[in-house]
Amino acid sequence: MVFMKTDLEMDRDLSKQIADAIRNSIIDGGLIVDQRLPSEAELCDQFGVSRPTVREALKRLAAQNLIRTQRGATGGAFVNRMSFEEAYGQQITTSTLLLSMNEVDFETACEARYAMERACVALSAQRRTADQLATMRAEIHRQSQPGLTDEAFCASDVAFHRALVDGAGNPVLSYQLAGAVEATQPLMNMITFSARSREAIVALHGRIADAIEAGDGGAADVALADLSTYTLTLAEQVRAARAARLPQN
Amino acid sequence: MVFMKTDLEMDRDLSKQIADAIRNSIIDGGLIVDQRLPSEAELCDQFGVSRPTVREALKRLAAQNLIRTQRGATGGAFVNRMSFEEAYGQQITTSTLLLSMNEVDFETACEARYAMERACVALSAQRRTADQLATMRAEIHRQSQPGLTDEAFCASDVAFHRALVDGAGNPVLSYQLAGAVEATQPLMNMITFSARSREAIVALHGRIADAIEAGDGGAADVALADLSTYTLTLAEQVRAARAARLPQN
DNA sequence: AAAAACCATTTGTCAGACATTTGAAGTTGT
DNA sequence: ACAACTTCAAATGTCTGACAAATGGTTTTT
Structure with missing residues (x-):
């Protein structure tokens, strides 16, 4: 050798x-x-x-x-055999560090994440297993329960989206998306979700799940786009509120 | 400390x-x-x-x-500041190893790559700079020249697609796609591109560039989908030819 | 005051030694 | 002959001590 x-x-x-x-x-x-x-x-x-x-x-x-x-x-x-599991981990830590150390703004990270996620939903609508659909429904149910901390809500959100992505049945896509979804969670955690905004998100998740269940990729895409828009709106509100609290400096 | x-x-x-x-x-x-x-x-x-x-x-x-x-x-x-450059490199080596060691089949890798790439073209059609469009045109021109080795053709293909992805103006998307595009190159290299198939690919690249130049995201998406389909067809032909050469074993 | 020589600090490398783990070969008892 | 135990050798994990090389600061000299 x-x-x-x-x-x-x-x-x-x-x-x-x-x-x-x-x-x-x-x-x-x-x-x-x-x-x-x-x-x-x-x-x-x-x-x-x-x-x-x-x-x-x-x-x-x-x-x-x-x-x-x-x-x-x-x-x-x-x-070593580079397993998908290990690749997930590396992908997540790299993405997390990249986002935190380069101060990528919320809009950019969100846009990238939802753009890639929309690339999955059409496939997911065709191929998702009953198990993956059940996971999505279960997470939606968890998210609708009151008294959830913001962290728990975000964690459930991640689980929902991972099930959605995994539904595409393409491990390479899942691997790529894992980094994008997990890495944006710390940014999501900074948003305080009011009861009303949680209701709206749960409703959007429901629309996505319905479309996936019906095999309607187009409808799922639209619902996901709406979710993206709504998330950005929320971030904008949070930033406006913060700016109002600290008028100067 | x-x-x-x-x-x-x-x-x-x-x-x-x-x-x-x-x-x-x-x-x-x-x-x-x-x-x-x-x-x-x-x-x-x-x-x-x-x-x-x-x-x-x-x-x-x-x-x-x-x-x-x-x-x-x-x-x-x-x-260290985790620069986008370094993140690119890590993303590419991880993806390359993952694809080579897990024997991901061509269809899966291709599907993942084009799915994510389609997530970029709509944005690219809106935001691409003149520079990026020029790069795409230059690569198309290079690809149409005869006497190019398969490796050089594939390298130009990568450059074209990177310009397309960078056109979205989202560094996070560029970072994510870098791994997907570069990692599929070794698989692409295994396809021998005939003169006729090169012509077809160049024509599809031209359609994409035209749509990007016109700001027509929908047309670009359709063209990219056609390119994806055609690539898979080529791979299928190569595999069939290989199977015919080695009937048993 | 400027240039040169010196020095302290820190990482890079080396040599040798001992500790620990672990599978395999050998030994013994039944 | 077979099973259980013992011993052993190979390999990694860790430690000690030392020297080399780079580099910025300090002192001395011109």
């Missing part, structure tokens, strides 16, 4: 170079899933570096879920 | 625990962008571990682009 070194070694971070070399081997198929990497000692010899350096490289790969390590006689580092 | 340890320490990988503690501090805002982390020696004291262990933790975070390190007197580890 031989790893390629990049031609331009302008990078003097050895552990990064080694990590990149191994990652490239994984990506281009030189190392396949569940294959065992050489032991740390062998990697030391191959790259001509010390064990701590090799270990730092392996930890970089482990942080990206590209490999897993196992102790013991038959242990070592093994190439 | 104090880091929280998780209550259930069922994990006996110290470097992972430390990395998680610091990452949580970054996510929940305890550490803000460009803030300097304690030096490695200080972290050793705080967590009661040795320097290699702390370093492995820091390398994990560096692998996720959460921190950057700098040598020298005023050096150290600093919290």
